[in-house]
Amino acid sequence: MKIRVEDAKKKTLQLAESEPASHYPALVELEDAGEARFIAPVNVAVQAYWEYDHLRAEGKVETRVALSCSRCLADFERDLSSEFTIFYTPGGTMSGDEEVELSEEELISVPFTGDEVDMANEIFEQVMMEIPYKPLCTDDCKGLCPNCGADLNQGECGCDRRGVNLKMSALKDLKIDK
Ligand SMILES: [Zn+2]
Ligand SMILES: [Zn+2]
Known part of the structure; x- marks a missing residue:
């Protein structure tokens, strides 16, 4: 999902996008590694507006995956959903592509350059954060x-x-x- 900064400075943008997991290389890698199989598109809804000195993007990412239970090895399906608030700050003031997570409100701050913000990295990171390291088909498997x-x-x-x-x-x- 791409956000034109000039547009967001004029008014609050309501954006929605639905892409297959194959749109995100990191999710394809996850599938190739056998860690998850995406059985629904990655749906993203974002509200973006300019605030002080940064672009504020609030939204939600949703998809559905098939996982293998780490205890009984059975395949099961699960909805993944994650809400986020990301601050895109112009100029790339932070070193490299390092992210600073402000734990209290779980805000993520990401530097950007140019007149467009590409949310692809943050979107797949949101999805990956929701995939359990040791999936369980049920809590009491x-x-x-x-x-x-x-x-x-x-x-x-x-x-x-x-x-x-x-x-x-x-x-x-x-x-x-x-
Ligand atoms: Zn199980
Ligand atoms: Zn037995």
Whole structure:
């Protein structure tokens, strides 16, 4: 999404954009790495206006992904949604493309040059922040049986896992005692 700074100085802009994840190279990399599969376009809605010495962009990014549960390995789908406020400050006063996050209000400040602000970097960063490092299909996913590999969310497999666990902790104690 691109914002013309001169336009935003004249009035508040209401912008909306819907692009496939393939529009964002970093999201394609994520898909190639098998970490997430985007099953809906990345929808962005932004309200942008000029404030003091910066362009203020407030908005929301939404999409839907398929993830693999880190416990039971099942695929599941999840809506991702993130709201943001970004200050685009002219002149590139900060070193490189380093971002300063003001933790209290979660404002992000990004330098820009020229007469147009390109939000692509910030948009994919918002999406990536919402993708869990260790996805879980449900918060209380029971995972797989360490003995037979059955998905314990589908029901009990009949293994005596208490015994397995006891044996394992006994082994661990032995190693520590040595
Ligand atoms: Zn799971
Ligand atoms: Zn089992």
